[in-house]
Amino acid sequence: MEESMEKQHTGWNFDNSYARLPQFFFTQVNPTPGRAPKLIVLNEAVAEALGLNASALRGEEGVATLAGNHIAEGSIPLAQAYAAHQFGHFNMLGDGRAILLGEQITPRGERVDVQLKGSGRTPYSRRGDGRAALGPMLREYIISEAMVGLGIPTTRSLAVVTTGDVIYRETELPGAVLTRVAASHIRVGTFQYAAQYGTLEDLQALADYTIERHYPEAATQAGSDRTDQRYLRFLQEVIKRQARLITKWQLVGFIHGVMNTDNMAISGETIDYGPCAFMDAYDPATVFSSIDTHGRYAYGNQPRIAVWNLARFAETLLPLLHGDEEQAIKLAEGALSEFSTTYQNAWLKGMRAKLGIVGEEEGDLALIEGLLSLMEKHSADYTNTFVALTFDKLEESPLFVTPEFAPWQEQWQARLGRQQEERSASQELMCRSNPAIIPRNHRVEEALEAAVEHGDYSVMERLLAVLANPFAHALEQEAYASLPEPSACAYQTFCGT
Template sequence: MNEHNAQTAGWNFDTSYTRLPELFYTLMAPSSVRAPSLVKLNERLASSLGLDAKALAKSDEGAAVFAGNRVPEGASPLAQAYAGHQFGHFTMLGDGRALLLGEQITPAGDRFDIQLKGSGRTPYSRRGDGRAALGPMLREYIVSEAMHALGIPTTRSLAVAATGEKIYRETELPGAVLARVAASHLRVGTFQYAAQWGAADDLQALADYAIARHYPDLPSGDGRYAALLQAVCSRQAALIAKWQLVGFIHGVMNTDNMTISGETIDYGPCAFMDSYDPATVFSSIDTHGRYAYGNQPNIAAWNLARFAETLLPLLHEEEERAIGIAEAELVRYFDVYRGEWLAGMRAKLGLFGEEEHDQALAEDLLSLMQKHHADYTNTFRALSAEGTTESGPMLFGTADFGQWRERWRARLARQEQSHEESRRLMRASNPAVIPRNHRVEEALAAAVERDDLSVMERLLATLADPYAYSPEQEEFSVVPAPSGPYRTFCGT
């Protein structure tokens, strides 16, 4: 791309990651593809990044860049090295099918990674082909943008480009590349890689980089790295609480899929829960339920313990003191998580202030929902819709729910806020729509099998304002008819 085109598109790259020691990355160009075409461009996100969305959409510029055939001026494409525990087993990983183009500096001065996912083989590919299929890339687009609309910290999807080539998994599939936007792609696994294969100076350089990029307000001095651990634990506690509050199941909570920034990353076998059940698992490879919905808070703590282990040399020169510091922060993680979750549940139930038995009130409702196989989202949606419970899910007609409802109403009556204020709080805290699994599959089938994006566009428009409670959202809140267990796949 010449300089004029770069200025027209609005690319404004820096790559601070290349100022880290060289063991953390490999510089390389994306692999070109046969016939790139732009499938979907997130025009609003593009504009917020300082990019000219119209120029990217109407010329071959966007397709060439987002498919990897053209490297924008100022970009320094690289594959990042990292390690990680996958289903509890430690292994060397790295960007096996992704390249970081660089960091886009927005007009406001903010810095965001622009990564191409599915851009070809890298030195970290192991046995993979480095490519991605159109369906999983569109799935990440749909779900990550839905998460953003729900107010949950997440990586975002800037564009999906078709490659004009086929890839081979169980069957022949159309190839695609996703352009992903992130606060950064620093992971717990990045620190595990530094601790395992780097020197002490490499680990410290990485920690200092993470602080400068994500936690610049942390105090300097001896407690700097303990403060980093505390900050990461707090952000992850808040993030996991938000997942639980909307019934989101990540599906593959390996340590390489936990960010230092506190954003949700990697939308492979993810899905949203229908009937409430803490044991819910969708991922086809999670055969023992390690990453089930109810396990997510504890798995996050396990991952953070691995992060803490990498930081021990920086926490204190005496190992025993370092372990004590780490253990204290991990205990605090659970305190922060429980506080965030309970505050969220109070809001979902329209409760202001705090009372001793609020947690029991929330947990008893969840137990009833599990007992009666009630839909998670629609139960809270019905409670929020008009502030009544006379109509709604079958759960509402049961005797044990009637007893719970009396306790709830008594709690509402004890607070100063009006019924209308409680209803507004509930509607702002309980989404009317989520990306229902059958709706996502419907959109992907239309796009991949019939080259019809209209189903996905309508779904995206509905999910863009999940708290609207509009008549147009009614059909998207319908629970699918009972069928066999829903299964999701990594798409790798």
């Protein structure tokens, strides 16, 4: 049978394996149409990777699909059910303002979720309107694309469209829909939902599905115990992947802002860019989220919170790990204990690279911690400090003229001098490990203000262009590395709901 004109023209190639799980896990629901959809930004690189025709997506039917006004052939729209610990408190949640259109099978045979965020009410919306404002959707687009440039696993943004509707928060705001692409939207909270409200069969169906989709190696490793041990291997692999992800966050000063268990993707991607931001002055206590009043999700707490979230994930798997609960707990605890080793090894390797250090010496940790302590004491900018060290521009920070810095620098230079590698090789390593720029909070806000308040998207386009390759250390990036003007008010971010 010939493909439909829509499939041929646009390239949608939907499958819906999640919809084949027990209906306990979702509710089929169509997006709420917008009054007058308009395409604001289209990520052509993502469109190409998905096998989509960018020109067709810019057309009337393409924009209608991205707004939720038109359901593409093969799509089975649904809202996923999940639960979560939010700031430590357990709640029933679900997609309250997002609808999964389906899973696009890409030209490379990969399966990825295509989801509309801000597409209207669902059965899980509670008292929400299911809508999203333009500013937060553009913010997720900018930050997620910056993460791609930084080499950090992340969901992607295919497009942002305005709906032509007004939504109400503290004031009237233009409504918008973000099309998000993800390896999947299965979360720790999805497993919590299955364990709390479903049957053992439901839980096992979800685990088997997730293993097949994301961790097939957990089921196919050789050995006579491969069936019995697959859930333990699954848990171990999720823990390793999360440890590596959090390491990457820490190395660039990224603060997620709301590490609730529904915001931890089982795939190991960064998901949900609500109150996130990047740290300027180094301080482990840095918090940007307006709702994190006690610093639960501060920069320095992120590894610990990741373990806490993974412990909640491990709890859901206990019935699958072993028939005896005591033995299951021991297996889970053993797996969780590996997080610290994986994280610490990856973090040390990353920090050594940021300082141009090759190989390992016993004193490396003390050397790294010594620099971080000086940076915290003197409120030195995290990103720019490492860039200045990379290019020996020690006049660019007050930190470098403090009495404490000279002894540290002497130790660092001595450490580099004990390496067989040439100094140029160390500098190359530092260039690859220290981004010239991050999406500075004031630059992101500047782009959002121009877009939302004045309809000027050129500021955002220029920002995205320089963020695409943050390790280029190009001349045009220098202006984006400058710090914001001093302010009496601390920078805050908001969840956008």
